[in-house]
Amino acid sequence: MTETPQALTEALIDAAQKAGADAADAMASRGTSITVDVRNRALEQAERAESVDIGLRVFLGRRQATVSASDIRDATVRALAERAVAMAREAPEDPYAGLAGADEVAREWDVAALDLEDRGPEPAPDALEEAARRAEAAARDVAGVTQVQSATAAYGRDVVHLATSNGFSGGYARTDHVVSCVAIAGSGSGMERDHDSDGRIHREDMRSPESIGRRAGERAAEREGARKPPTGAYPVLFDERVARSLIGHLLAAANGAAIARGSSWLLNKLGEPVLPEALSLVEDPHRPRVMGSRAFDGEGLATKRRTIVEDGRLLGWTLDLATARQLGMRSTANAQRSTSGTPRPGIWNVALTQGDASRDDLIREMGEGLLVTSMIGSTINPNTGDYSRGVAGFWVEGGEIAYPVNEGTIAGSLPDFLRRVTPANDARTHLSHVVPSLLVEGLTLAGV
Structure with missing residues (x-):
């Protein structure tokens, strides 16, 4: 053969x-x-x-x-x-x-x-x-x-x-x-x-x-001499390296498999605001030289560019054939698979609208707060979006980085704070997930 x-x-x-x-x-x-x-x-x-x-x-x-x-x-x-x-x-x-x-x-x-x-x-x-x-x-x-x-x-x-x-x-x-x-x-x-x-x-x-x-x-x-951050409600700037995990949680909640199971905080939220009005989230599987690009999906359907969130409002789910049939919809040509498993809905390349300000601009704007550069563990309630993660990064005072921090925890309602994120303009455009640094006001921070 x-x-x-x-x-x-x-x-x-x-x-x-x-x-x-x-x-x-x-x-x-x-x-x-x-x-x-x-x-x-x-x-x-x-x-x-x-x-x-x-x-x-x-x-x-x-x-x-x-x-x-x-x-x-x-x-x-x-x-x-x-x-x-x-x-x-x-x-x-x-x-x-x-x-x-x-x-x-x-x-x-x-x-x-x-x-x-x-x-x-x-x-x-x-x-x-x-x-x-x-x-x-x-x-x-x-x-x-x-x-x-x-x-x-x-x-x-x-x-x-x-x-x-x-x-x-x-x-x-x-x-x-x-x-x-x-x-x-x-x-x-x-x-x-x-x-x-x-x-x-x-x-x-x-x-x-x-x-x-x-x-x-x-x-x-830069991380030498790290200490615990203070406890309280502060603005938090998620560095570009980790910000895409926030959008990843949004995409996971919009996955047709989660919707079909009824275990998503986005259930019954089609057409409703999930991001600020100025932001859109677009999937484009046809970007040259990008890891997530595909001409067809794992079930042989032609992939195409689609808008998942437009002007802040959620437009649709991510579907393969089975979840589309279960929900009475059409597949979005997002079936992913391996040789050993059945198809499942998954994301190709996505890009979030970038802002006008640099990361340094947002650091100056936040005044006092936390710049997160790494996160540990993940606790998110798939039904409510309640969110908690261990974090490390840098404490900001007077609009400037003051000292490194670790062993902190941030918590909040993911659906709530996604609707009030402010994007920077620093996303790396060659990545499959193009997401800039994201500033969120008023998250709960636990440290010292």
């Missing part, structure tokens, strides 16, 4: 039909990854992995079953299909299960326009080691840094293909280059740690290893 992902999906569909399935879809992926870690100026670990994974979902009426394997021999493919059909016979009926209609699946798309693959040569392990060494050396050179916990350079390439028994067949290749560094400042109980990293599809878009290591070191050194 030809072992391309496309050929594997075709073989799986054929085997499923021969085993008695009414319908089926199949996914196959072939991946290569190289990871090199450096520590204390020496190579700590070098790892290369190559994998092939296949997954098959079969339908008998409204009954479905999913199986997966990493063995791609013909006998295994046949056995996998027979096992899936046998499992489907015993599965309960699901009134919402099923493939997209033949008239719903994507027929034309342009994967090349998304530019998801770096066609340059695979980087050699010694080149990755050199990049990691450069990042570590730059971090070590920062005053106050006592050690570098890790410096890593990695590369990956995946080829993925999806096929369905009703005519869809499509795939793509994607690459990623990553350099990361974790630095530690101080010693003993006063040690503070921070990091920096960059991940891109194309190597030529990467920041230099020196800039990554240096920024990791600077961030760690």
